Amino acid sequence: MKKFVIAAHGHFADGILSSLRMILGTIDGIETMNAFVDEDFDIAASVRDCVQSVKESDELIVLTDMFGGSVNNEFMRYIGRRNYHLIAGINLPILLELVANRDADTKDMIEGTLCSAGDSLQYCNAAFARFRADAADDAQL
Amino acid sequence: MYGRTATITNAEGLHARPAAQFAKCAKQFTSKITVSKGDRSADAKSVLGILTLAANRGSEISISAEGEDEEKAVAALADLVSGVESAE
Numbered sequence: 001m002k003k004f005v006i007a008a009h010g011h012f013a014d015g016i017l018s019s020l021r022m023i024l025g026t027i028d029g030i031e032t033m034n035a036f037v038d039e040d041f042d043i044a045a046s047v048r049d050c051v052q053s054v055k056e057s058d059e060l061i062v063l064t065d066m067f068g069g070s071v072n073n074e075f076m077r078y079i080g081r082r083n084y085h086l087i088a089g090i091n092l093p094i095l096l097e098l099v100a101n102r103d104a105d106t107k108d109m110i111e112g113t114l115c116s117a118g119d120s121l122q123y124c125n126a127a128f129a130r131f132r133a134d135a136a137d138d139a140q141l
Numbered sequence: 142m143y144g145r146t147a148t149i150t151n152a153e154g155l156h157a158r159p160a161a162q163f164a165k166c167a168k169q170f171t172s173k174i175t176v177s178k179g180d181r182s183a184d185a186k187s188v189l190g191i192l193t194l195a196a197n198r199g200s201e202i203s204i205s206a207e208g209e210d211e212e213k214a215v216a217a218l219a220d221l222v223s224g225v226e227s228a229e
Contacts (some may be wrong), residue, residue, distance in 0.1 A: 100161065112187075116187065
């Protein structure tokens with residue numbers, strides 16, 4: 001069994017899950033942690049409870065907003081736990097790809113997604129300029 | 142190896158939801174399936190890959206498959222992009 005947790009500062013986690021559901025429809029097995037939204041939020045306790053809520057025989061895939069942030073740093077403490085995977089710096093295309101391929105081998109799923117993740121970031125002005133140049137070349141042939 | 146071309150007919154092209162539908166459809170087949178637009182190619186079972194093709198309405202894409210169910214896979218995907226409704 002695989003469980004996904006999206007953990008991030010503010011309401012990012014609930015927001016990106018809402019977007020994911022808009023695209024893929026109803027999805028089970030994904031929880032969110034909206035860190036530091038409440039004044040009494042305890043990052044260490046919240047992360048500990050989150051990790052310990054999943055049996056080590058089940059796979060836990062944690063997705064955080066950014067590497068080096070306090071949320072990801074806290075989840076880093078659990079690296080080495082059996083069946084525990086931590087991915088930092090998610091965006092909607094990455095989340096979409098991971099969840100859509102959740103039935104695949106977890107390590108392959110994560111490495112395959114991150115390998116192609118760079119393509120989801122585009123400076124559209126430059127991409128459009130390339131598109132126009134290619135179209136002009138084709139017109140001359 | 143079996144392949145054919147298809148024209149995207151829905152209003153917004155292969156945007157997020159149609160791309161997710163396309164990948165979901167592709168995963169029903171065991172064949173390795175590639176979708177191409179111009180000089181860019183992507184794994185048809187990857188939503189992220191499909192989105193990076195930026196296939197808009199009217200775009201011609203090539204779908205090719207290799208495996209036991211290659212003809213069925215290509216036919217299903219070509220029918221999907223030709224008839225898929227815009228979700229927005």
